[in-house]
Amino acid sequence: MAEVNFLGQLHHLNLVKLIGYCIEDDQRLLVYEFMTRGSLENHLFRRTLPLPWTDRLKVALGAAKGLAFLHGSAEPVIYRDFKTSNILLDSEYNAKLSDFGLAKAGPQGDNTHVSTRVVGTYGYAAPEYVMTAVRYGKSSFSAY
Template identity: 80%
Template sequence: MLPFLRHSEATVPLSWGRRMMIALGAAKGLAFLHNAERPVIYRDFKTSNILLDSDYTAKLSDFGLAKAGPQGDETHVSTRVMGTYGYAAPEYVMTGHLTARSDVYSFGVVLLELLTGRKSVDKTRPSKEQNLVDWARPKLNDKRKLLQIIDPRLENQYSVRAAQKACSLAYYCLSQNPKARPLMSDVVETLEPLQCPNDGANEASSSLTPTLTGGRGGAFAMGGIHDHRIHHRFPNNVGPGSICRSPNPDCSPGGPSACRVR
């Protein structure tokens, strides 16, 4: 097993097919955790916690910050904020309220890294481009601009329709409103048709088994991301294609609890 970094920094960049394969494998891993009899929230999903085998099958590692999800009438788990800057959901950072939708936001950041080939936080770039989500999200829902943020190293070797669907998925995963984010099961359903069966012998399979590995993941991430962990204390109590299926096109508060992306 190799950390994501070893592959993403290779001389030959990852192809579109392999990127979508990694995204699907990681999404299946998170969906498996969220749909367990007692749901588990990963809480620190990021590129450095994704390991790849020789067939580019994604495996999740490092469950040190995983947390049992809310049960019954509970809407969230209140906990100390721990995660990695650039990946943690904004509502979790601000309130300490943790839900499965917090993982969905983190997945959206990783998907954005796969699409753009950029780090979640890159201090070497111009100030307006240092935070990947702030720079890219406004462009994800604009058909005139979204292709401008796709990793140029792909050299247009991808389906424009697939890129639009992937960008739309990232857009909803990164919604400020947690209820507007899709479930991970919906993310898997959206990513499966985007697999590219002709893009390399090892990329044909879309039946990726969500494999979970214990222990610490490699201390690497796409593009050499530093591990900016955030720690704030909150009470440890537990408190009480590309169309969003919602009457509100912006999936604003008051819409359905799950925003399905097609």
């Protein structure tokens, strides 16, 4: 439901488009736009030919733009699962963030932080976030 809520409201070139969803009993189905080149993980870890540096930089910039949009939107979003398998690539290596199942609304108004339990893939969060579970707007960590 978090994915439907966030992707239903957020629209950006570097976020995957949610085409539709279905909920029937305990079954859930999400339909995304088709991303012809799959995930970044497949290109970095499962190919024999390395991804050229120009394409790597394009992907990194696209992912950063997606994160910047989430961070700077009117209602900031804490992404919480930023990793290569959640960065999808179209036919021209444009990066789009996917998998908002762990996303959470960020600090708003006079609030300086959001307290939350640590979730996501280990190794992608800043040490201060892992230790305190407090996310500040200026913290540097890749799970945002």
